[in-house]
Amino acid sequence: MYIPTANIGESLEKGRLTIAVIGLGRIGLPTAVSFAEAGAKVIGIDINAEVVSGINVGRSRFTDEPGLNDRLRKVVTNGKLKASTRIEDMAGADAIIVAVPTPVDDRKTPDYSYIKSACENISRQFKGGSLIIIESTVGPGTVEGIIVPILEAGSGMRAGKDFGVASCPERADPGKIMRDMVNVPRIIGGVDGRSADVAAALYEKVLGTKAVKVSNPKTANAAKLMENIFRDVNIALANEFALLYEKLGIDSMEVINACATKYNFVPHYPGAGVGGPCLPSNSYYLISEGVKVGNIPYLVRFAREINDRMPDHVVTLVEEALNEVKKTVKGSRISVLGLSYKPNIKDLQLTPVERICSELKEMGASCAIFDPYCIGETAFGFRVEDDLRSAVKGADCILIGTAHDEFRKLDLGMLARLSNSPAAIVDARHVVDPRRARENGFFYRGVGRI
């Protein structure tokens, strides 16, 4: 039963394996492409018809993932990858990779509705002997307690006996997915040893990366959460320090860069908060499991609160900076540069810049927003300006929301000429040199800076 591990390489190369990938987002699509390149027949399933038809003509939404589009076009052209909205098309797959989103709802409770629904659909389609691999991030115990029961109930088969289940959480960083997929080892926990062995053999063969096998799915899911929560907590710590340093008249960047010269210190930087599909929600998957066993991780919870409140602090800096040039937020034109939650990608999911723009608008500012990745689109109800100059023209305050490379070499003289002097710069991402901003006539404020 299950796919034999011994000849996986040969089976792949000879096109004998069919792989279904459920969810063709930033993780699912590159995964589907990689399996197709390795020789598998890949069927990708997504509920979004527009996404599916785009993929079937070799076009992906993720133009910010270097190399993805070219590689996608090839496997679509040679017929190795097909996308579909119909779950029935996955019937007969030897392995089914689930990569659907697992967000949190408005009350910060994990919303497993997509993955539950996907697994219900799968449960009525998959064949005995196949392996179901969960890449979606879920709380430890969710695969054992929710997903396996759904798969067993729908199929009438037994996990670990009639079919395999393994967690293999994705660990790739948006904007660097193609690179991380081959470089970062995969953590794999199966409901039984064979599930883990087959999943490990597949990923090692297809991606050429190392597989780190752990005892069970919950251990793999705990590891995935822990590495993201490590980042969330350390960014919160940097933010907490930044708020204090502002009051103590100490420059955070100078301090952090000095600390970074010690071997056991790892720099994290303060800013406008965190966003994207992982950091704002992963902690809640763990907290939710903690609540169930009466052991809430308060440090993790508190870190979330700190990061979630950083947009408010940025708005306060805007108010203070405008006040210094004798202007109010109401009636001011504020140029917001950078919308994405992280640099050099196009991803507005839970970006802290959205909350900043909403609050400024609420206070009566007029926002001109600009992001080189979103030109001509609409974001947060604003039309994105066509270029930097039109965004900055007449600005009373220029606010840096994302550290895109484009903003690291801003021509401050030009910004000064275009803006409505006296004007302010508020830098939430430490890309502008405070001294140079002041030399160019701006009143400067930055998160954690003096």
Add this chain to the structure above:
Amino acid sequence: MYIPTANIGESLEKGRLTIAVIGLGRIGLPTAVSFAEAGAKVIGIDINAEVVSGINVGRSRFTDEPGLNDRLRKVVTNGKLKASTRIEDMAGADAIIVAVPTPVDDRKTPDYSYIKSACENISRQFKGGSLIIIESTVGPGTVEGIIVPILEAGSGMRAGKDFGVASCPERADPGKIMRDMVNVPRIIGGVDGRSADVAAALYEKVLGTKAVKVSNPKTANAAKLMENIFRDVNIALANEFALLYEKLGIDSMEVINACATKYNFVPHYPGAGVGGPCLPSNSYYLISEGVKVGNIPYLVRFAREINDRMPDHVVTLVEEALNEVKKTVKGSRISVLGLSYKPNIKDLQLTPVERICSELKEMGASCAIFDPYCIGETAFGFRVEDDLRSAVKGADCILIGTAHDEFRKLDLGMLARLSNSPAAIVDARHVVDPRRARENGFFYRGVGRI
């Protein structure tokens, strides 16, 4: 004025510079030795007469610092280093390095009495043109707000004009002081540029390490605190995860080691808590400055609480483990292996093992304590056993308190034969393999382990 930076190398080599080091502890003594080796005439001052007389015959307390004793003996023999209890003996020094302890009091408030007293004494002795270097860890603003005023009041001179002041916080790790002193760059902030330049030139010349100059003493002190608080918070995070994983039936070590395969994750491990001169107190120096400006770093504060409560958790594990073998803490013999707050050094300062032993004694256990670094001594009111065998003999529970290398290769078969079967092992430092402990008949519990 001050020592000229241009010929510092020559001045040192020709024995033209006199350096005073105030406080001959784990940091002060190696510093004094290094300056003496570089050619300076060094006078070391300490209030402890026993410490001073030991040093003057070439003997240091820090036998756990590889190389220190040999190097001390040489510079004492060649007359380059002399120790004294008399502060007057430092008169005429070109540079005065202050390395006295800065602990916190029972109410977790920084206790600057030693450094204030040292600086009052210095203020009446030092000559114009000299440079005073603060290596002791202090809160940001303490040098500017407390130390400089003391030095100016006592001397009638002006800092930054008649004499120099720089912060150059030590960044060395106990047990690796000699190595870290030459490898870890020094962060230096002066009250003026010249103070920083001279301090940087001295340390670069004497230690061969890089100097990282920052804007002022408070920035240097903030960096020193931040790098230790980073560790304290991350250890607290590991502990918080460990407590939750115990309840979820997940092994922390398996999770952490899996996470460590990602490039941006840095492993920290759960345990019995933290100790020593830095981690239990450094956070409070920052919190204390935060309180003054109405901006308390709660994440930092909360992390302290988590780490401080870990000894209680270890005691709970002992209770639970003994319960499983149908024994009570009262009347049990508990063998405590490892007393130091960290591995492979002799340092009982604020070690969490002390609280564990006190609580167990309070509950009616009889503790047999053992640490290879403290044989024949008395610790926490107990006599340290002469060897491992006598410590373990008749034990109902063996508790690992410190991950000394000696304990990483324990003969579990021998321990089983010596202990009072049925016996338990409680491992607070993940040095014992749970499976092997169970194979040898022990009931096993470990912090964060299943």
